[in-house]
Amino acid sequence: MSGKHPYRSFSALFLTTLLMLVAQGSLSTYLGLSLAQQSVDSTWIGALMSCYYLGLVLGSKLGHKVIARVGHIRAFVASAAIVSACAMSHVLIDELAIWLVLRVIVGMGMMCQYMVLESWLNEQTESTQRGTVFAFYMITSYLGMIGGQAMLSQFPELGTAPLLIISMCYSLCIVPIALTRRIHPAPLQPAPLKILAFWKQVPQSLTAITVAGMMAGSFYGLAPAYAASKGMDTGQVTLFMSVTILAGLLAQWPMGKISDRIPRSRILRFNAAVLTVLTLLIALLPLNGLLLLLATFCYGILAFTLYPIASAFANQNVEQNDRVALSATVLLTFGLGACFGPLIASALMQLVGPAMLYAFISCCALALFLRLLRVNYTQKHVKRMMDEQQNAQFKMGSGDLVSSPLGAALDPRVDEETVLSQMRDEEFQTARQQVPPGYDEDVEWDKADDGFDVAPVAEPENAPATDVKQQT
Numbered sequence: 001m002s003g004k005h006p007y008r009s010f011s012a013l014f015l016t017t018l019l020m021l022v023a024q025g026s027l028s029t030y031l032g033l034s035l036a037q038q039s040v041d042s043t044w045i046g047a048l049m050s051c052y053y054l055g056l057v058l059g060s061k062l063g064h065k066v067i068a069r070v071g072h073i074r075a076f077v078a079s080a081a082i083v084s085a086c087a088m089s090h091v092l093i094d095e096l097a098i099w100l101v102l103r104v105i106v107g108m109g110m111m112c113q114y115m116v117l118e119s120w121l122n123e124q125t126e127s128t129q130r131g132t133v134f135a136f137y138m139i140t141s142y143l144g145m146i147g148g149q150a151m152l153s154q155f156p157e158l159g160t161a162p163l164l165i166i167s168m169c170y171s172l173c174i175v176p177i178a179l180t181r182r183i184h185p186a187p188l189q190p191a192p193l194k195i196l197a198f199w200k201q202v203p204q205s206l207t208a209i210t211v212a213g214m215m216a217g218s219f220y221g222l223a224p225a226y227a228a229s230k231g232m233d234t235g236q237v238t239l240f241m242s243v244t245i246l247a248g249l250l251a252q253w254p255m256g257k258i259s260d261r262i263p264r265s266r267i268l269r270f271n272a273a274v275l276t277v278l279t280l281l282i283a284l285l286p287l288n289g290l291l292l293l294l295a296t297f298c299y300g301i302l303a304f305t306l307y308p309i310a311s312a313f314a315n316q317n318v319e320q321n322d323r324v325a326l327s328a329t330v331l332l333t334f335g336l337g338a339c340f341g342p343l344i345a346s347a348l349m350q351l352v353g354p355a356m357l358y359a360f361i362s363c364c365a366l367a368l369f370l371r372l373l374r375v376n377y378t379q380k381h382v383k384r385m386m387d388e389q390q391n392a393q394f395k396m397g398s399g400d401l402v403s404s405p406l407g408a409a410l411d412p413r414v415d416e417e418t419v420l421s422q423m424r425d426e427e428f429q430t431a432r433q434q435v436p437p438g439y440d441e442d443v444e445w446d447k448a449d450d451g452f453d454v455a456p457v458a459e460p461e462n463a464p465a466t467d468v469k470q471q472t
Contacts, residue, residue, distance in 0.1 A: 209307060
């Protein structure tokens, strides 16, 4: 893909993403508010969110198989239809246990839809523009979530009308991707996820995605409780969340541009280091009012850009045929982080206090920074050793021409009479033939240092006496 404005080439995919996220963002909020109005225990609300992420995890392998079997567009259409039906099922069914099953199915369908969109974008995007395209993808996602909240705010009594609109959005998101004029990727052959292989191939990216999932799950699930513990009312809590999400939205485009010019591994380390300090200050200092809003705004810039940068970084280091499997691994990794992060953070908050939310996030960021630093150092060290070994194994060419005076005849610095006399000297010819192949008279063994513990090779017993040491 080429062009000054790459996002125009993927307008159909971005419109599909917008409609899909309007539905998804409003559905989660609708279910939570509906249960709250019915005075249902908050444990059920948390269980609904956990089941959704569980569906994301379970859907990673299933989504890859479906895409490999029927192709991107058909897999997306089938998943969107199932999710739309699940959304409408909440109108007919009141059993909370069945709602949990529906949330798992929705999570599996959404995973397949995410895999289609992200693998499609990665497969047809040039490496130099991948950060920009993914930034616009994330901006569209945030706009969809904000649009879903805005739609839901028009129905304070809830009822069935929001579910009808949600189902309509899930159905309409099929239209742009089904009518796109772009050549969609060909269906791939069924293949395993190769999770361990990707962890070895792109460890920095997947580590950052895991931590990003832990941060996102913990923040979306527990930040309202933290804000309420600071004495904020409902309007202030909403403002607190909106400022953070808005910061993540505004940061996507410039951070994507920056990641196309600066090494993405360096940006990930910088974000992790600053996040460690920032979240630790939020946990320790009694911030309130504008200072707290400023701090959470900075948090949104750094935390919500980890995923797109890490995803783009992973895709630039894998082959094109592996990108659907990589997308599944990325989403699986993010889902696992989002599952376990809130569980750990909520336990710490219950034991110590609400401030442990940001203390936990600070520990995650610190672990990410140390991990990235170690992996980056190890990769550089291995590369340096390989370069040194390759240089040490370099040898001058050998053969009849090199060991013959004819080779010197090609050098303009050698006197022509000397060459002719050597060619007529049979004793000189015989001595030259006894020089082992690969012998380099210009380099002595004791001057070579390749950084490895290599023992020198013993000289042959019948080797002629010489003033120059042989080099193996």
